[in-house]
Amino acid sequence: MSELILTTYDWVPPPPRGFVRDLRVRWALEEAGLPYRVECTPFRDRGPEHFAHQPFGQVPWLTDGELSIFESGAILLHLAEKRPALMPTDRRGRAEVLEWVIAALNSLDLPSQPWALFRFMGLPGEAPEAKFVEDFLTARLDRLEAVLVGRAWLAAGRFTVADLLMADVLRQVDRFDGLAKHPACHAYVARMTARPAFLKAYDDQMAHFAAADAA
Amino acid sequence: MSELILTTYDWVPPPPRGFVRDLRVRWALEEAGLPYRVECTPFRDRGPEHFAHQPFGQVPWLTDGELSIFESGAILLHLAEKRPALMPTDRRGRAEVLEWVIAALNSLDLPSQPWALFRFMGLPGEAPEAKFVEDFLTARLDRLEAVLVGRAWLAAGRFTVADLLMADVLRQVDRFDGLAKHPACHAYVARMTARPAFLKAYDDQMAHFAAADAA
Numbered sequence: 001m002s003e004l005i006l007t008t009y010d011w012v013p014p015p016p017r018g019f020v021r022d023l024r025v026r027w028a029l030e031e032a033g034l035p036y037r038v039e040c041t042p043f044r045d046r047g048p049e050h051f052a053h054q055p056f057g058q059v060p061w062l063t064d065g066e067l068s069i070f071e072s073g074a075i076l077l078h079l080a081e082k083r084p085a086l087m088p089t090d091r092r093g094r095a096e097v098l099e100w101v102i103a104a105l106n107s108l109d110l111p112s113q114p115w116a117l118f119r120f121m122g123l124p125g126e127a128p129e130a131k132f133v134e135d136f137l138t139a140r141l142d143r144l145e146a147v148l149v150g151r152a153w154l155a156a157g158r159f160t161v162a163d164l165l166m167a168d169v170l171r172q173v174d175r176f177d178g179l180a181k182h183p184a185c186h187a188y189v190a191r192m193t194a195r196p197a198f199l200k201a202y203d204d205q206m207a208h209f210a211a212a213d214a215a
Numbered sequence: 216m217s218e219l220i221l222t223t224y225d226w227v228p229p230p231p232r233g234f235v236r237d238l239r240v241r242w243a244l245e246e247a248g249l250p251y252r253v254e255c256t257p258f259r260d261r262g263p264e265h266f267a268h269q270p271f272g273q274v275p276w277l278t279d280g281e282l283s284i285f286e287s288g289a290i291l292l293h294l295a296e297k298r299p300a301l302m303p304t305d306r307r308g309r310a311e312v313l314e315w316v317i318a319a320l321n322s323l324d325l326p327s328q329p330w331a332l333f334r335f336m337g338l339p340g341e342a343p344e345a346k347f348v349e350d351f352l353t354a355r356l357d358r359l360e361a362v363l364v365g366r367a368w369l370a371a372g373r374f375t376v377a378d379l380l381m382a383d384v385l386r387q388v389d390r391f392d393g394l395a396k397h398p399a400c401h402a403y404v405a406r407m408t409a410r411p412a413f414l415k416a417y418d419d420q421m422a423h424f425a426a427a428d429a430a
Contacts, residue, residue, distance in 0.1 A: 127342030
């Protein structure tokens with residue numbers, strides 16, 4: 001099997017630490033027991049080499065032999081093909097993982113990321129746009145709550161990469177106490193982030209950026 | 216092969232017509248030459264049957280034999296597995312399609328959908344939240360513009376479901392003249408939506424909702 005190389009920033013300021021998107025890939029690699037190493041790209045000067053791998057100038061990207069893949073959601077699905085620990089191999093199980101991975105990346109992240117970014121930046125105020133995003137997120141969480149009240153896992157009756165991704169999306173809401181009215185969502189995040197593979201991934205990301213401070 | 220059934224609303228008010236998410240699935244089915252039929256779910260009364268198929272109370276969902284799949288992005292990837300017309304079968308081609316499908320659903324749709332919804336609702340005003348979303352979208356379009364200046368297709372050097380989805384995401388921005396400063400993005404949407412399969416899908420959706428008016 002070809003070597004897996006995860007590229008992330010060399011350094012980020014403290015606030016986003018623990019939430020940089022390489023974390024969800026580290027988490028998946030730990031769950032799957034896939035060995036990998038980490039390489040760095042400059043946070044401050046994003047040059048042609050960076051854009052060649054990640055056209056939006058973000059991180060992470062994954063190198064898998066001759067392939068270089070960007071978008072954390074795509075990387076997760078790529079890794080899921082390698083290991084049943086992340087996605088079952090039967091037709092129904094695969095379809096369930098796929099629909100919930102996309103639900104996390106689009107139906108949930110679509111309101112949750114602006115919602116969290118507004119808070120990150122000291123917004124939101126009283127503007128109708130802020131209320132719109134708030135109501136949008138609440139509507140999606142209400143529906144996810146109804147799902148999570150009834151079951152422990154989103155897809156295939158067991159832990160999959162769909163839970164990993166959904167929990168990582170919801171973490172950014174939980175960080176700003178946005179799940180207080182959705183106890184099943186809150187408990188779900190707590191359950192997923194208690195997994196040893198998450199804790200390892202989290203600690204590894206924090207240590208990676210702390211080492212850059214010391215350097 | 217099992218019958219494909221695409222479920223959409225029985226009716227929607229005029230403004231979203233031509234933009235309801237079943238359109239991108241119709242488009243993919245036309246590109247792939249896959250026969251399908253359309254079923255309806257009530258727009259006004261969304262009951263347990265609807266939520267059982269689509270937990271967020273939206274459309275579309277696709278029935279493929281014993282499978283029922285929601286999230287238009289997941290449906291597109293599911294269909295792409297069936298037909299090389301939508302996604303090549305080689306490892307590199309698949310990875311490129313996957314990363315650009317996810318880029319459309321997350322990196323682009325994340326700012327573009329709030330941006331378009333603000334306009335749809337008569338917002339945005341002068342609030343910092345409106346400016347944030349505007350700048351967020353511009354940053355992503357700037358990067359996509361740099362990619363599309365250099366090539367005709369996003370993945371695998373030819374039309375794939377990644378172009379279909381990216382064009383459908385950008386259409387909602389173009390509708391409000393949001394691509395005026397990004398001519399390569401604008402030309403890309405024009406080129407993709409001139410495809411016979413898009414025109415067929417668009418006409419079919421418009422006819423579907425017009426028939427509901429007449430009923």
